[in-house]
Amino acid sequence: MTAERKSEPAYPVPGLERGIRILQMFNAGRRSIAPPEIARELGLPRTTVYRLVQALEHLGLLERLEGGSSFRPGLAILSLGFECLASLDISELGRPVLDELSDQTGLASHLVLRDGVDVVVVQKAQGKSPFASALQIGTRLPVHGTVLGRMSLIDMPKDELDQLFDNQDMSAFTEQTPRTVDALAAMLVLDAKRGYAVSDSFFEQGISTIAAPVRDQSGLSVGAVNVTLRGAPSSDPAFDALVDQVVKAGTALSRSLRYQRAFTREPMPHAG
Amino acid sequence: MTAERKSEPAYPVPGLERGIRILQMFNAGRRSIAPPEIARELGLPRTTVYRLVQALEHLGLLERLEGGSSFRPGLAILSLGFECLASLDISELGRPVLDELSDQTGLASHLVLRDGVDVVVVQKAQGKSPFASALQIGTRLPVHGTVLGRMSLIDMPKDELDQLFDNQDMSAFTEQTPRTVDALAAMLVLDAKRGYAVSDSFFEQGISTIAAPVRDQSGLSVGAVNVTLRGAPSSDPAFDALVDQVVKAGTALSRSLRYQRAFTREPMPHAG
């Protein structure tokens, strides 16, 4: 599911990798898991799973569903550098921009960053929109199958694209999903020229999206911002205004990012 | 730093535990760490640390600061069941309540849940307050040294308190911090009677807090809600109104929690 980095792990730490894989099994639709499921899905010996689960529980990363032997994520998850990610420059600086975007449009807005062949939701705002956002912080979406993903890719040279999707499956979600890197690249050319992208119920049915790129200090797109709305955006009378607002939010975010990232080196050299 | 669970791990998975400890070294004031620091602080062999760090990088949990060999948390952190925690009942349901509280008071507000001898910030709202909240989601605060913590404890029987703090150090942050369980218990009696707690620059200098308990379906306090303000709250002319609003938010959150948790068992039994 999650993008694999390079192919070979160099030096293995199986205990660690497996424990992490267990935690990664949880998502918005999967809030509790029992050990046998883990063993089956990860292809691990039962004994090992019980040990891992015990260790994770001991660390507070898993909590036993009362009574039973199923587990859900524990609060200690939030101690895993998340506090750090939450204060991540772009995420923190992005907040006001997203808030304003949502306020002005009355729509839910999201900021995503690309991570391999996924984009990850790192910040969102809901404003006073009647419909809550469908995306949670931390949600991952396939980069090739969403406008948010495509906006994150528009500055990537073709050879890097090839490399990125080498051996990656490009499952089709709808008929419009590109199934080859070439098809994707063709879409990206258009996307780049346009400077924004619109999906009529592209990834999720009934939810449409208008997205614009977010660039870092090097001027290359590293993520995207969007608003989500019900129904077909192109039929919305305020469509052009909407696009304009999203694009503006994108450039505002890019500016924050450019400004900030230069100082990301060693904000607080630990005083040994 | 983080609360240890039970004393003995039963069955060890050193690789996992150590990897997790590395990730836990990051916090709001510690955004990047170099391997030698890790080795020193965790008391691990250098070789081992390099291997662990490599494994974590491979998993996308750490990112190499460009050029150097220091690391910061990677976006894959957000795949560790965090999406699940983000949609955690109380956290999700708490949002509107916090938003309203911040809107009405113009102050930053926070929702914390108790986890061992810490409380963890699981949700926050800033409203249009001129000063941003000092607390990040995921931040842990010592339960005995903060009003948020004390509000989370007010329903705990003395013997459980003793057990909880058995072998836990109760460092003093200010002169008012209770240094023994007995002293804490005495404060809690008063806190419980009052139904809220106020700190004049208690934990952090210059920042004051008004907190109220949040109870689960069993009627016992499991967390707390607060607003933070600059200066001394007791001198604020709207003090009584503020307290009232915070307490109301607390009971509103308690209601959501009571309502929701009953269904937390197996929301989506995986269709193996």
Added chain:
DNA sequence: GATCACAGTTTCAAATATGGAACAGCAGCG
């Protein structure tokens, strides 16, 4: 320029975690 301290990497024997096998407890089913 020589010396020292530290960062980063590789090797390999030794210590350790791992997982197969075996057992008990339960539920469903013929």
Added chain:
DNA sequence: CGCTGCTGTTCCATATTTGAAACTGTGATC
């Protein structure tokens, strides 16, 4: 009722990870 399949747990030999030692490179200090 006994059989079968699944879960949870314990034990122990073995295969694996681990970490001391050794080596290189770099930068500070004398």
